[in-house]
Amino acid sequence: MATIRDVARLAGVSVATVSRVINKTDSVNPETARQVLKAIEQLQYEPNAVARGLAGKKMGIIALILPDILNPFFPALARGVEDVAHKKGLTVILGNSDDLGLKESSYIRVLKKKYVDGFIFASNTIREEDVEALRKEGIPIVLLDRGLNTASCAVIRSNNREGAKLAVQHLIGQGCQKIAHIYGPQEFITARERMLGYEEVAGGLSEYSPSLMVQGNFDMESGRKAIEQLLARHPDLDGIFAGNDLMAVGALKALHERGIRVPEQVKVCGFDGISLTEITEPELTTVAQPVYEMGGLAARILLDEIENGIRENKLIELEAILIPRKSTYKEGL
Amino acid sequence: MATIRDVARLAGVSVATVSRVINKTDSVNPETARQVLKAIEQLQYEPNAVARGLAGKKMGIIALILPDILNPFFPALARGVEDVAHKKGLTVILGNSDDLGLKESSYIRVLKKKYVDGFIFASNTIREEDVEALRKEGIPIVLLDRGLNTASCAVIRSNNREGAKLAVQHLIGQGCQKIAHIYGPQEFITARERMLGYEEVAGGLSEYSPSLMVQGNFDMESGRKAIEQLLARHPDLDGIFAGNDLMAVGALKALHERGIRVPEQVKVCGFDGISLTEITEPELTTVAQPVYEMGGLAARILLDEIENGIRENKLIELEAILIPRKSTYKEGL
DNA sequence: AAATTTAATGTAACCGTTTACATTAAATGA
DNA sequence: TCATTTAATGTAAACGGTTACATTAAATTT
Numbered sequence: 001m002a003t004i005r006d007v008a009r010l011a012g013v014s015v016a017t018v019s020r021v022i023n024k025t026d027s028v029n030p031e032t033a034r035q036v037l038k039a040i041e042q043l044q045y046e047p048n049a050v051a052r053g054l055a056g057k058k059m060g061i062i063a064l065i066l067p068d069i070l071n072p073f074f075p076a077l078a079r080g081v082e083d084v085a086h087k088k089g090l091t092v093i094l095g096n097s098d099d100l101g102l103k104e105s106s107y108i109r110v111l112k113k114k115y116v117d118g119f120i121f122a123s124n125t126i127r128e129e130d131v132e133a134l135r136k137e138g139i140p141i142v143l144l145d146r147g148l149n150t151a152s153c154a155v156i157r158s159n160n161r162e163g164a165k166l167a168v169q170h171l172i173g174q175g176c177q178k179i180a181h182i183y184g185p186q187e188f189i190t191a192r193e194r195m196l197g198y199e200e201v202a203g204g205l206s207e208y209s210p211s212l213m214v215q216g217n218f219d220m221e222s223g224r225k226a227i228e229q230l231l232a233r234h235p236d237l238d239g240i241f242a243g244n245d246l247m248a249v250g251a252l253k254a255l256h257e258r259g260i261r262v263p264e265q266v267k268v269c270g271f272d273g274i275s276l277t278e279i280t281e282p283e284l285t286t287v288a289q290p291v292y293e294m295g296g297l298a299a300r301i302l303l304d305e306i307e308n309g310i311r312e313n314k315l316i317e318l319e320a321i322l323i324p325r326k327s328t329y330k331e332g333l
Numbered sequence: 334m335a336t337i338r339d340v341a342r343l344a345g346v347s348v349a350t351v352s353r354v355i356n357k358t359d360s361v362n363p364e365t366a367r368q369v370l371k372a373i374e375q376l377q378y379e380p381n382a383v384a385r386g387l388a389g390k391k392m393g394i395i396a397l398i399l400p401d402i403l404n405p406f407f408p409a410l411a412r413g414v415e416d417v418a419h420k421k422g423l424t425v426i427l428g429n430s431d432d433l434g435l436k437e438s439s440y441i442r443v444l445k446k447k448y449v450d451g452f453i454f455a456s457n458t459i460r461e462e463d464v465e466a467l468r469k470e471g472i473p474i475v476l477l478d479r480g481l482n483t484a485s486c487a488v489i490r491s492n493n494r495e496g497a498k499l500a501v502q503h504l505i506g507q508g509c510q511k512i513a514h515i516y517g518p519q520e521f522i523t524a525r526e527r528m529l530g531y532e533e534v535a536g537g538l539s540e541y542s543p544s545l546m547v548q549g550n551f552d553m554e555s556g557r558k559a560i561e562q563l564l565a566r567h568p569d570l571d572g573i574f575a576g577n578d579l580m581a582v583g584a585l586k587a588l589h590e591r592g593i594r595v596p597e598q599v600k601v602c603g604f605d606g607i608s609l610t611e612i613t614e615p616e617l618t619t620v621a622q623p624v625y626e627m628g629g630l631a632a633r634i635l636l637d638e639i640e641n642g643i644r645e646n647k648l649i650e651l652e653a654i655l656i657p658r659k660s661t662y663k664e665g666l
Numbered sequence: 667a668a669a670t671t672t673a674a675t676g677t678a679a680c681c682g683t684t685t686a687c688a689t690t691a692a693a694t695g696a
Numbered sequence: 697t698c699a700t701t702t703a704a705t706g707t708a709a710a711c712g713g714t715t716a717c718a719t720t721a722a723a724t725t726t
Contacts, residue, residue, distance in 0.1 A: 384682030
């Protein structure tokens, strides 16, 4: 591999001039520039990213730390991030945190040493102190699905509360009177918001009762278990809004096992819009988050800060939309 | 951040000695070492990975290039790779190639400049020339699901042919007589092998006919379409072996739409073992590849070459196992 | 026409490590 | 006892870029 010095020698100029030509950082005589370009072409020269990184403290890498790429919510996010990054010539490092604050800290420690340009955390457990520390060092961050107390960096999420309201309103529109909610872990702001949206709308129903809410764990199995509890308490419920799709799928399965027919007897709506929802029988109505776009947006905002130093410490909420499918079909439609 | 010079100064030694202590690359007086360690501790010193990378031409990063993380086959692979890498202190760069040789070449070009330690390609389109070029430069590679003509690096895959045989034998065992096969794109060795396995076993059936095989595209939609063709040709078929789970799911849907009951009228078996197969109704029998393990193994082999220079240019085939589920239940079970 | 900018380029320090080579003192061998 | 290893450490040159500062010549200003 040719180095910048080889190019300088061949073009008969100093390395500084070559660097100027490459980075267009300073004026250089057009004729000289032509010589340099010719030499670059001739030697097939490409600047070494590591040397650049050492000098400039930036490796052209962004880190995406998410809980678990196996969770079907995250591949779309990762793809959104990667597509934008790749288009701009950056690469993406992937880290699975398993929602362990410790593992996140460990990624931060390792990746700072590698002069990563910035971080995207799709995580509920990222520590306030870690965020602050990174900010102080001037390392750009974007957060997904995080609370707003951290006003020191951009936060992206979808409008979970409104989305939840859409879901419940839809269930009501399809004729449901007694709608239960399986909510996710309350340390997740997304779970809390969705629950609030549910309460806001379902609270107005005559059949409403707080005991219509049971906790789940955002996974299939917990959706299944939740159904047991719910049916024991309210054998006559006719609608279920699950805090995410995985739990909704679990619910669907549990209902199916009990011979309860969806949507005839009970209608079910999920949240997230992962592709699983098109696989179930019946296909699952869900409130879809624009996950791919969220990833792309996160990357764009991060890159904006990396490249132009533009720092937008705001909360951006994207709209979640309802996708009606068979699991909530009104009888007769 | 403290540098090695700060440490050297504080410990009253030269940077070379500090480096020796850190890397245990040369003998140093135990007492001196203690001083150095004390200074390191005191300054909270951590070696800069980029400077190290520049000096040693290795950044402690491995690149995982796969077709598309959105394809449900790959998250498990990625997780397998990342878990092993993370345990060894390496980080993983993720690239989506969309099975475009060009995009793969582009990743290689960009990542070589970043002194990536090695590559894992889970790809069917990676070019022979690219592999050769990397080999020549001494950059470790591991391939997944690739042909063996490239004998110049380790190749990992599961035993697709045997797996396919398991599938067909299972269908036969469940009473199927006329078993169709939806095969994947023939440029993928995995698809070819599975088809061969199918032929090997199904070819012995009295009802066998080459027209029982139709091409699919490894995605859901193509599985659906394949069913149309197959039913037109053979309305009396009683078993389907799909070349992968996605197509099997498509088939399941198409059969359901036509009111054909699975498994009573037609039994369906997929291949891959992605989690979707637990979601369908009925749950899908499949031949599961140990995807997570394949990723982990790929990473281990790669790391072995990176760290110890041990190069194993062999083909490793892991065993795929049959997971019987409802979609192939024999009547009366 | 002298003084001041501006354009174009070069020199060399710096980013933070690793490592080949040199040096010195202590240990071993003949 | 003198020559030869070996251990312990230091010096300085890589690695391959960027960039502050210096220099020179040409263009502007007054």
